[in-house]
Amino acid sequence: MNDPNDLAAFLELGWQRLTRGVVDRRSAARHPVFATVSPLGLPEARTVVLRAASRGDGTVEVHTDGGSDKISSLKVNPRAQLMIWDETAKLQIRLSTSVTIKQGAEVSDRWQNVPDGSRMAYGASPKPGTPIPESYAYTKLASRDWFTVLVCHIESIELMQLIDPHRRAVFKASEAWKGEWRVP
Amino acid sequence: MNDPNDLAAFLELGWQRLTRGVVDRRSAARHPVFATVSPLGLPEARTVVLRAASRGDGTVEVHTDGGSDKISSLKVNPRAQLMIWDETAKLQIRLSTSVTIKQGAEVSDRWQNVPDGSRMAYGASPKPGTPIPESYAYTKLASRDWFTVLVCHIESIELMQLIDPHRRAVFKASEAWKGEWRVP
Numbered sequence: 001m002n003d004p005n006d007l008a009a010f011l012e013l014g015w016q017r018l019t020r021g022v023v024d025r026r027s028a029a030r031h032p033v034f035a036t037v038s039p040l041g042l043p044e045a046r047t048v049v050l051r052a053a054s055r056g057d058g059t060v061e062v063h064t065d066g067g068s069d070k071i072s073s074l075k076v077n078p079r080a081q082l083m084i085w086d087e088t089a090k091l092q093i094r095l096s097t098s099v100t101i102k103q104g105a106e107v108s109d110r111w112q113n114v115p116d117g118s119r120m121a122y123g124a125s126p127k128p129g130t131p132i133p134e135s136y137a138y139t140k141l142a143s144r145d146w147f148t149v150l151v152c153h154i155e156s157i158e159l160m161q162l163i164d165p166h167r168r169a170v171f172k173a174s175e176a177w178k179g180e181w182r183v184p
Numbered sequence: 185m186n187d188p189n190d191l192a193a194f195l196e197l198g199w200q201r202l203t204r205g206v207v208d209r210r211s212a213a214r215h216p217v218f219a220t221v222s223p224l225g226l227p228e229a230r231t232v233v234l235r236a237a238s239r240g241d242g243t244v245e246v247h248t249d250g251g252s253d254k255i256s257s258l259k260v261n262p263r264a265q266l267m268i269w270d271e272t273a274k275l276q277i278r279l280s281t282s283v284t285i286k287q288g289a290e291v292s293d294r295w296q297n298v299p300d301g302s303r304m305a306y307g308a309s310p311k312p313g314t315p316i317p318e319s320y321a322y323t324k325l326a327s328r329d330w331f332t333v334l335v336c337h338i339e340s341i342e343l344m345q346l347i348d349p350h351r352r353a354v355f356k357a358s359e360a361w362k363g364e365w366r367v368p
Contacts, residue, residue, distance in 0.1 A: 004319050005318050031269070033217045033219075033229050033267065035217075035219045035227040035228065035229035036227050037225060037227050041221060041225070041261065042221070042263050042265070043219040043220050043221050043227060043228075043261075043263055043265045044219065044227075044265055044278075045219035045265050045267040045278070046267060046276065046278070047267070047269045047276060077227075079226050079227055080227060081226070081227045081228055081229050083217065083229040083230060083231070085215070085231045092230065092231060094229070094230070124367050124368070126367055128352075128366075128367050128368065129366050129367060131364050131365065131366055132365045132366065132367055133365065134189050134365060135188050135351045135353070135365045136188065136349050136351070137365070138367040138368070165320050169319070181316045181317070181318060181319045181321070182312075182314065182315055182316065183308050183310055183312050183313060183314045183316055184308070184312065
């Protein structure tokens with residue numbers, strides 16, 4: 001067993017599990033929960049796909065439909081928490097982030113890399129969430145105009161490992177990620 | 185294939201998958217995400233264990249440590265969204281709820297049913313989240329005084345099924361759960 005008080009090694013484990021989500025469709029970090037606060041101040045959570053993770057930039061990226069409720073929420077309160085429960089490592093990863101919404105020419109490079117079959121996820125008529133008389137009374141647009149990249153700037157990372165005895169630590173960007181142990 | 189416009193059948197599927205979480209440790213609904221809004225207005229999410237689900241009462245229950253950040257958040261904003269991604273049914277279940285915090289004599293019946301090994305989860309000194317000098321510098325109290333039941337009163341249920349073509353519906357308690365299709 002490694003030193004249980006090694007904060008740097010603990011953070012390294014977190015980033016290993018996180019970046020795995022970008023390349024391995026079967027890893028836990030492939031599908032983080034994306035939590036936001038609605039314009040009415042209510043909690044919201046949904047599953048997303050992790051598209052990029054950069055330790056150097058301190059960012060993760062998610063793609064979404066510009067008409068989704070995530071966007072309405074982020075325009076009022078631009079904060080998101082991404083949460084992953086990684087059963088393999090018995091590790092809960094929580095990223096507290098500030099989100100920049102990018103569309104159009106700024107993200108044309110990412111759009112080029114979206115496979116044809118996946119473009120269906122972007123754009124719908126009427127907009128997602130609109131009441132409709134029948135379950136299939138909508139059209140998917142597969143439209144570049146609605147393709148939206150959420151660049152999530154990580155402000156803090158909380159790791160909680162549920163191997164006995166439990167360990168928990170918080171790492172903040174503002175403190176150069178040095179980290180601090182917390183009671184689990 | 186059943187009628188894709190049968191709202192009652194869709195809701196029935198949602199409740200089937202949800203109640204399974206109470207009895208089947210391997211089902212997706214065993215471990216919902218529990219999203220809240222922090223006292224500072226920030227989104228928070230973490231994994232919890234589903235302890236009860238009653239379609240008749242329109243409630244689900246979760247147990248937690250009275251010192252956890254969930255409690256601080258719920259005391260300011262008593263709303264939680266529980267979210268489950270059920271891979272087997274390709275179904276995302278979102279429960280928008282209003283939460284009642286119960287402790288002490290009111291929940292002594294539930295405490296009796298908590299196995300000894302699981303009581304460790306309730307109570308810690310110092311409180312959960314407190315900064316500590318070393319990873320294991322805390323004591324678990326296994327204390328009935330900190331055992332807390334969150335009774336989540338369901339206000340609406342959103343189901344999104346990702347079998348092509350996708351289907352999404354919202355069912356509200358205030359409308360006797362009759363349901364309405366939405367654009368996915």
